[in-house]
Amino acid sequence: MTRTTRIYLVGAGVIARFHAQAAQRLPGETQLIVADPNPAARADFAGRFPQARLFDNATTMLAEPAQSGDIVVLATPPFTRLALGTQALSSGRHVLCEKPLAMNAQEAEQLLALAKARNLLIGCCSARFVDTPTTREAKRLVDSGSLGAVYHATFVQRVQRFRTGIEYQPTSRWFLDSSKNGGGIVMDWTPYDFTMLNSVLAPVRVEVVDAWLANPATHLSLPAGTVFDVEEHAGATLRFHRADGTKVNVTYERASCTHGEARSVLEIEGTQGAVRWNWLMIGGKGELTHTTDVDGKPSSVTQTFDKTELPPHDRPLHYLWKRIAGQPSAAVVNADAVFNFRCLRAVYDCANTGQPQSIQREGQA
Numbered sequence: 380m381t382r383t384t385r386i387y388l389v390g391a392g393v394i395a396r397f398h399a400q401a402a403q404r405l406p407g408e409t410q411l412i413v414a415d416p417n418p419a420a421r422a423d424f425a426g427r428f429p430q431a432r433l434f435d436n437a438t439t440m441l442a443e444p445a446q447s448g449d450i451v452v453l454a455t456p457p458f459t460r461l462a463l464g465t466q467a468l469s470s471g472r473h474v475l476c477e478k479p480l481a482m483n484a485q486e487a488e489q490l491l492a493l494a495k496a497r498n499l500l501i502g503c504c505s506a507r508f509v510d511t512p513t514t515r516e517a518k519r520l521v522d523s524g525s526l527g528a529v530y531h532a533t534f535v536q537r538v539q540r541f542r543t544g545i546e547y548q549p550t551s552r553w554f555l556d557s558s559k560n561g562g563g564i565v566m567d568w569t570p571y572d573f574t575m576l577n578s579v580l581a582p583v584r585v586e587v588v589d590a591w592l593a594n595p596a597t598h599l600s601l602p603a604g605t606v607f608d609v610e611e612h613a614g615a616t617l618r619f620h621r622a623d624g625t626k627v628n629v630t631y632e633r634a635s636c637t638h639g640e641a642r643s644v645l646e647i648e649g650t651q652g653a654v655r656w657n658w659l660m661i662g663g664k665g666e667l668t669h670t671t672d673v674d675g676k677p678s679s680v681t682q683t684f685d686k687t688e689l690p691p692h693d694r695p696l697h698y699l700w701k702r703i704a705g706q707p708s709a710a711v712v713n714a715d716a717v718f719n720f721r722c723l724r725a726v727y728d729c730a731n732t733g734q735p736q737s738i739q740r741e742g743q744a
């Protein structure tokens with residue numbers, strides 16, 4: 380079944396363009412409506428998407444009567460989430476929030492309460508990499524018991540220089556300012572990491588046992604007045620509690636800047652085997668290696684995957700559209716979106732207080 384979908388984009392910056400392309404590829408007719416107070420961003424957007432209706436503020440845009448199936452995409456910096464999310468849900472529309480979901484756990488809970496009260500969905504774009512073919516296969520190995528009792532996971536993704544706001548997208552310096560982004564690399568990338576790990580390992584509770592944050596010093600010539608007070612390297616010792624009472628210890632590390640070497644490891648170990656995989660499948664390609672014991676020796680089988688169903692930036696909007704249409708989808712919405720987000724905020728809380736943190740999945744107390 381196809382329908383006309385109205386996509387309301389709040390923000391006409393870099394990621395909004397990808398959502399606009401994704402909107403054009405939805406089944407059926409799509410109308411594109413966009414609000415951004417920045418005239419240059421609106422002009423750029425209008426040049427790329429001449430069919431879009433443009434507004435200079437979200438309040439006027441969202442004042443038109445809602446229709447069922449309308450989706451508002453929040454494609455603005457995180458410090459705007461609570462106000463814009465409240466406005467969007469109050470207008471009677473489903474909301475797709477860019478990652479990170481909010482600035483802090485309280486804001487996320489407030490938005491969830493409003494979505495529930497209005498019987499609407501609030502989805503998070505942290506679902507962007509949750510359902511790649513390699514990750515689906517890794518999850519199948521975990522769920523089928525092929526790995527035996529799963530007891531340890533390693534997640535290490537480190538690059539030497541790829542700070543958003545410096546080496547990547549230097550036009551958006553707000554990524555470096557904790558009052559605008561709520562933090563650094565953990566707000567920027569950890570939403571994806573927890574969304575994937577929570578999907579594959581399906582914990583009912585996540586403990587952040589220990590955590591640390593750092594900002595390695597490098598030569599920089601940022602414009603005068605630029606605020607740069609966020610972490611670009613972080614790590615945590617996590618413990619995932621599963622519904623069957625087992626625990627998985629997770630060694631977690633993320634860096635967009637380090638004086639150490641670049642490293643990329645994603646591996647889950649169980650008593651009967653291990654799986655190591657490339658989960659992002661950037662460029663549509665990925666590998667998964669399953670290692671077991673054969674006659675006392677390690678034996679590995681590597682599968683290659685060369686296709687994903689959708690480009691990464693199409694996924695969040697297409698997933699939410701399907702969920703609203705009642706179709707199976709990998710959308711991450713409402714309590715699940717908040718659970719993932721609370722896990723990453725717990726990394727900050729643990730690092731800042733020195734106290735372990737525990738996050739319970741809703742309904743799993």
Ligand SMILES: NC(=O)c1ccc[n+]([C@@H]2O[C@H](COP(=O)([O-])OP(=O)(O)OC[C@H]3O[C@@H](n4cnc5c(N)ncnc54)[C@H](O)[C@@H]3O)[C@@H](O)[C@H]2O)c1
Nearest residue numbers: 389390391392393394414415416417420454455477478551
């Ligand atoms: N850039 C990327 O590659 C990328 C990828 C995935 C997710 N994201 C996420 O998307 C969000 C936006 O990032 P971006 O890179 O598009 O930023 P950007 O700086 O390119 O664009 C943000 C836009 O929001 C507009 N804006 C600010 N306040 C607004 C308001 N109240 N109403 C309407 N518009 C407003 C700004 O004028 C600007 O045009 C962030 O949360 C980011 O983490 C970005």
